[in-house]
Amino acid sequence: PEILDGRVKTLHPKIHGGILARDLEEHRKQCADNGIDLIDLVCVNLYPFKETISKENVTFDEAIENIDIGGPTMVRSAAKNHQRVTIVVNPDRYDLILENLQKNGTVSLELRRKLAAEAFAHTAEYDRLIAGYLEGQIDAETAFPKTLRLSVAKLQDLRYGENPNQKAAFYADPDAGKGTLAYGEQLQGKELSYNNWVDMDAAWELVNEFEETACAIIKHTNPSGVAIGSNVLDAYEKALEADPVSAFGGIIALNRTLDGETATAIQSRFYEVIVAPEFSPEARQILAAKASLRLFKVNVEEQQHTRGWKIRTVNGGFLLQDEDIGIAPVSVWQVVSAAKPSAEDLKELEFAWKACKHVKSNAIVVAKKKQVLGVGAGQMNRVGSAKIALEQAAEKAQGAYLASDAFFPFADSVEVAAEHGIKAIVQPGGSVRDHEVIETADRLGIILVFTGRRHFKH
Incomplete structure (x- = not known):
């Protein structure tokens, strides 16, 4: 019974x-x-x-x-x-x-x-x-589970890992929303590789940092170009302009539908993947001739929640941390220099700061008119990254804005920025030598803003 x-x-x-x-x-x-x-x-x-x-x-x-x-x-x-x-x-x-x-x-x-x-x-x-x-x-107060139980579903075996001697596979988290990258749809092109997925993730996270129409071009998880535009074509052309050499073989990410006009501009160059929330029929038709080019649609109308963690392996273990979501709002930033920014200056600094957050540390970004002009990534000293970004921006650095993902340990980066005509700098602050950095900025007439939040990326 x-x-x-x-x-x-x-x-x-x-x-x-x-x-x-x-x-x-x-x-x-x-x-x-x-x-x-x-x-x-x-x-x-x-x-x-x-x-x-x-x-x-x-x-x-x-x-x-x-x-x-x-x-x-x-x-x-x-x-x-x-x-x-x-x-x-x-x-x-x-x-x-x-x-x-x-x-x-x-x-x-x-x-x-x-x-x-x-x-x-x-x-x-x-x-x-x-x-x-x-x-x-x-134990609702505990940020992370006492025992990590992961059950993820294999979506596909990959041809190989980062290198041909490494095996690889791609797994999707069943607890994630169907509007996440993992549950997107490949519309055309060759099979996605391990490196494609890693770069797609970096590109998609970066471009969705912005509410405005944005484009990011990624190589080896770092942006070669990022821009906000009046439309998709404008954003793409500005992103490409930053470093057209490095863009070769890169990953394009858009936060708007890829249209036919932009597809026409893209089809003359070599890219590995284009990630977007939608592709217009005209864009699909234009890019169909590039059979190897992967078009990947993310279903943004679906739920986009994730676990909210980043998981990384170390030798014999795992590291978990919260996702680095968003930035500290501009309203809580501190202007620490004698020179004060206008409302437009703050918008430009906010753009540079968001882009810099997605560059490998030590990270420096030079930008102007919502366009990245130079990127210094992954250097072992901060002034080295600053020199790379400024040299890439060249004469366009005059009157531009510089962002640093962490504080300046010394004033040398400010001095190098001034030599190239940088107008304003945004960084988190927090160095024991902040006073020296502020004094140098004041002496050189540079606007200096502290956000209070660091964005290391390893």
Whole structure:
């Protein structure tokens, strides 16, 4: 009988005996003596625990009542006895099962083994969600779980890793929204590589830092160009102008639909990937001639939530940290120089600061008119990065804006900036020599603004 408000329905020897009985004479006799019919096919859809806890304002009691007990037990029983029993936990498999039954009158042992593996993975993921939810309810103040349980689905094997001697694969986080990069759609082009995915991620994060129409061109996770434009074509042309040599073979990211006019401008150059929220039919038609070019659409209309973590491996372990989301609002920035910025100066500094956040440390960005002019990335000393960015900007650095992802440990970067005609500098501040940096800026007539927040990127 079904008892306890449905909490006990299938936990019964007539069910589990029929599932777990092996093809042995003694087992058949025991089942016959107890009126148990053998079961050779089990299909189970578990209570929707994940969907329940995803709802806003779901109560603890609601979540608990959506923990399935009998379902996972049947799944595990059938999976254990897959030598005789077929277990199905995914409705997408129904057609495959029917096809096997119609064609062969049975389900092959090979397929039953695959389905058993799927079943145990399914219940493991179900239990992971429950354990994670309960731990979060018990210790809600803890930023990170005491035990890191990750269950991610392999979407594809990749040709190789960063280098041909390394194997690689791409996995998607089932807890992430379908509007994230991982759940995007490749519309054309060659198979995506490991390095493509890494650069696409860097490009997509950067371009979505801006609400205005923006374009970023990425090489080896660093921007060769970033710009805001009056339209997509304008943004692309300005981003390309910063460093057309480095843009060769790069990744383009847009935060607006790629239109035909911009596609025409793009098609004459070599790029690996274009990432955008949409591609117009005209753009698709124009770029179809470049069969190797990968077009990748991110479904931004879907939910875009992630775990909010960044995970990195070290030798024998993992590092977790919060994502570095956004920047400190301009309203809390401190103007520490005698020279004061105008409202327009602050907008220019904000653009440079957002772009600089996505450059590998030590990072320096020179920008003007919402266009990156020079990038100094990954140098072991800050003044070295400043020199690279300023030399790239050349004469355009006159009257431009400079951003530094961390404080200046010495005043030398300010002096180099002044030599190239920089008008204003934005940096987090926080050095023991801040007073020397401020004094140098005042002596050289440079506007200096502290944001109070560092943006290291390793």
